[in-house]
Amino acid sequence: MADTGIGASVRRKEDFRFLTGRGTYTDDINRPNQAHAYFLRSPHAHAKIKSIDVAAAKKAPGVVSILTGADIVADKVGSLICGWVVKDKQGNPHKAPAHPPLAKDTVRYVGDHVAVVIAETLPQARDAAELIKVDYQVLPAVVDPARALDPGAAQVHAEAPKNLCYDWEIGDKAATEAAFKSAHHVTKLDLINNRLIPNAMEPRAAIGEYDPAYESYTCYSTSQNPHVLRLILCAFVLGVPEHKMRVVAPDVGGGFGSKIYCYAEETVCTWAARKVGRPVKWTAERGESFLSDAHGRDHVTHAELAMDKDGKFLGLKVDTIANMGSYLSTFATCVPTYLYATLLAGQYTTPAIYCEVKAVFTTTAPVDAYRGAGRPEAAYLIERLVETAARELKIDPAELRRRNFIKPHQFPYQTPVALQYDSGNYERTLDEALKLIDYKGFPARKAESAKRGKLRGIGLSAYVEACGIAPSAVVGSLGAGVGLWESGHIRFDPTGSVRIFTGSHSHGQGHETTNAQIVSDLLGVPIDKIEVVHGDTDRVPFGMGTYGSRSAAVGGSAIFKAADKIIAKGKKIAAHLLEAAEQDIEHAHGVFKVKGTDKQKTIGEIAFAAYVPHNYPAGLEPGLDETAFYDPANFTYPAGVHIGEVEIDRDTGVVTVVNWAAVDDFGTVINPMVVEGQVHGGIAQGIGQALLENAVYDKETGQLLTGSFMDYCMPRADDLPSFKIGMTHTPCPHNPLGVKGCGEAGAIAAPPALMNAVTDALGVRHMEMPASPARVWQVLQKTAKAAE
């Protein structure tokens, strides 16, 4: 089974479907008698709605219905919720102002939902929307998180004075202060983690449908977690019993976090479907995605690192302001707290850490988890700080890291910021990366670049992250409104084919292949006899979906546990068929054998016996169909070292990434090719953040200035070098597969490595991301002037 089992680079089963255009995405689905929704959005960042006049629009051709905030109020539709309650320094819950799916009396960002026009066709809905007269009283905007707390800043919500959502802390403040008092050297850095717009290839879409015969709803949605969407829609927003709601997330073209959340659009389509008695469909235009998908990052931070004379880290102090945007998105509050500050130890033994985070409201789109979610912000801060410290202390940056690494014998390692790292070997990973990039050869390469008039720089990043967020009891104690386990269900058919039902959801990650590999390996089923089913609440057991690189570690483990149950039952059946004692049956890869004999039954024979139980153990249930729920004991802790090399054109400021080595420790790897693909994509997005991407709102008007690909710069293939990928394997000790998670690593590792390389090449202490040509040129101008 080695060719299709765990560890094999099996070609992705789903790719033929996707590459030949045979995928079924939400927008490909059309329901009988379907109407189309167009959302009228706020053109202002902040305004009171004095009145909405829909009279002329209602008379427009094809209009079925026009709904506004008044209808939301009349129907008692609930607020969109934030599912994670963060408590502030005093133990008070965060401020969570109401977030109506259609604005009631105030709009708070450009793109906020004012009304929905439902018509026979989309063009008719758009035409009618132009006839809606909204009288706005424009209010001042505030877009910069660093300015949101200023006296006199525009107030976004009356419920959140000074725009403060929470003022939170973690770590031992006194111990940290004491560490700084004894320090030989302190490195200080102010940095901004730039705001990003996720831009999944497939824009968000939804179809709401209501069946009066069964009084039940169906919501087709581009969701990363259909069950959680169902839970939120039913229990919090629409007040529908869960058994009367089906959520289907069919093929989904990328999410990167932005499709975790319960948004206004699918809520309104589902609600409106019953009101108008017809299925209601909406598909975002790219411009709507820019305006209204939850954005990522947007931190402003001051950090200080205290060291002794040998460069040993003594303490770390961090002060961060995090932008929440206008309303709290579904998991917004946990991102700059439990997914960020808890990672501030990085790969190092820093004994004392203290971090304060102020989350603020602004008149911008909601901000939530985006590939990495908090961990990129932590890694960027730590690794920029460590690199800067190395330069200040004139210690080789690799050496400074080495001196401070948590050593293999120290695992499990309790950090001063709550997490207990389970396993790792940071030094070995560093050594591999240094070898892969030929670190020793860098000075010669730099000299060669200089000959061509180019500035060359090298930068390291040694990151650790936390994936498969769990266990449920712990996340519950930290404020999560949900559990974070996963379900796995293996169903054999009488002829031996298998369906795997998983509560995780694939939107590009290749689960149809990797989950099948787990079962193919454990149960010896040929991979083409296995189908993976996900994304339909009526078909799969309740599950928590896919985000935070959890699908293999948590979802894969649930499938493993279900396979265990299949094997246990299979042994009983085999013992009966082989006329042996159950304890004498040994199982490996789908073959049940009587110990020490050549008597055996295959899983196919077992499955047939289970469904045609003519000769069958007395008292044993027929069928071969098992479900397991898996709640992990801890997070997993993937870690790695990325090293980037850049060349800078002094005349134009263009940064070219010329060399990249990535060595990651993801524990056990199910499909190396799929994992490499995830690493490639992650690095591309990380390089995107560091070099190209930047979401910019106008400071005065609050208009999104980067509202299209004309101005928002996505990474393209020719922006990237050919990556050198390496891996080390320290298996996760607490899940049965030993896997750690790989989906976000590249996006976490890349920005600091790249900015360390850029600042190295430029010979400057710091510059903000993205290192665009114009910005780099400005830095070059300044350094040239300073040199004069």
Add this chain to the structure above:
Amino acid sequence: MHDFHYHRASSLADALKALAAAKDGRLLAGGMTLLPTVKQRLASPSDLVDLAGLTELRGIRAENGGLGVGAMTTHAEVAHSPDVRKTIPVLAALAESIGDPQVRNRGTIGGSIANNDPAADYPAAVLGLDATVVTNKRKIKADDFFKGLFETALGEDEIVTAVHFPRPEKAAYVKFPSPASRYALVGVLVAKTAGGVRVAVTGAGACVFRVKEMEEALAKSFTADAVKGIKIPSKGLNSDLHGGADYRAHLISVLAGRAVTACG
């Protein structure tokens, strides 16, 4: 988009008639700017008069040692034409650098110069190579054609039919693409022509323009060093998220030097 009337013109006269009869008519060439604008409802013309059927506006001909390029000739046709590659290779290279394959297969030279987008490439070629724009009414020298931001010398009842490019002694175009859109943040075309050295800059200002100081310096010494040191005043140049006016001014000098080097 809003509804509009569509006319597929069968002749120039037919196109002019349809245009004259329309309340708010627009000529449709490749549509690479106009159609997205209409789709986004940023423009709502009452009528679109499609020139795609006018085969006489399409094609590349040798003319007086140079080339005549029909207005409806696509960027891809120019880029791949053996005649263009042989006679005016810079024009083929410039056309090959526009947009992406889809745009190059639809977009036309006539559409591009009539639109006169400040970041378009073709205006740099037309101005830098001292081309002549031919319309249904007259011939317009490049120096008189480009008037300002999206503004040309074309009258309301005037249609570009061809562009005549004289063959330069040597020429090169160097573009610095805006990172996001990959339109020219700055593009500089340097040409040694029968009438002297010409330096045309696109992307940097409201409209393509010539840099006389560089032209004079290059006339004396056609070397990169001759232009590198010439500082362009940033006043009046474009400024956006991707580069301020000072950066654009600086890039003009850098790219002009590179273009001279590329001329060989």
